[in-house]
Amino acid sequence: MEELNKIDNLEDYIKNILFKEINENKIDLSKKEISNCEFRNCKFIETNFELSSFDKVIFKDCDFSNSNFNEANFVKVEFINCKIIGGNFTQSSIYECKINSCNFKYSNFNLASLKNVKINESNFSNSSISETKLKNAIFNKIDFTNSQIFNTNLNKIDFSNCNIEGIIIGKKDLKGMIVNEFQALELSKLLGIIIK
16 A cells, blocks of 8 residues: 655546645545545545545544535545544445544534444534434434434434533434433433423
8 A cells, every 4th residue: 555645636546545744724525536545643624525435445543624525425444533623524425433532522514324333432512413314323322412403313323422412403303312311311301301
């Protein structure tokens, strides 16, 4: 695998590259096809990845804060210990991906599709998840504090070991959602139920 330490005139199709310790701000990497690559200790702040495609890519110890992944496609991608605060994943497709120990605080997943995704010990607080398609999504110890979820089918999605304090969920989205007894008490407030 070829190693790159800077971004200069990248082709539209990028394959078998290790991106290492690259620090870039506000660059345009839209409409790129990235396959079998690894990003390690990179910073791409406020970078545009709109309409890009990522296939079998590993992001490890990277910072993509305030970057735009609008309509991007992720297939068999792994995020490990990454910071993507304020990331825009609107209309993105995330398929067979793993997310471990990442910070997606204030991120936008509206109109996105997440299928066969495993998310572990990550922060999705203050995020927006609206009209999102979730299928076989596994959430383990996720912080959804103060997040907003609307028009998203949560049937058979297990939130029982996640933090959902202050979460705002549409009433119809609650149907079939799996929660623990303490979370059920918290969610009852959304239904106007008063428990004595």
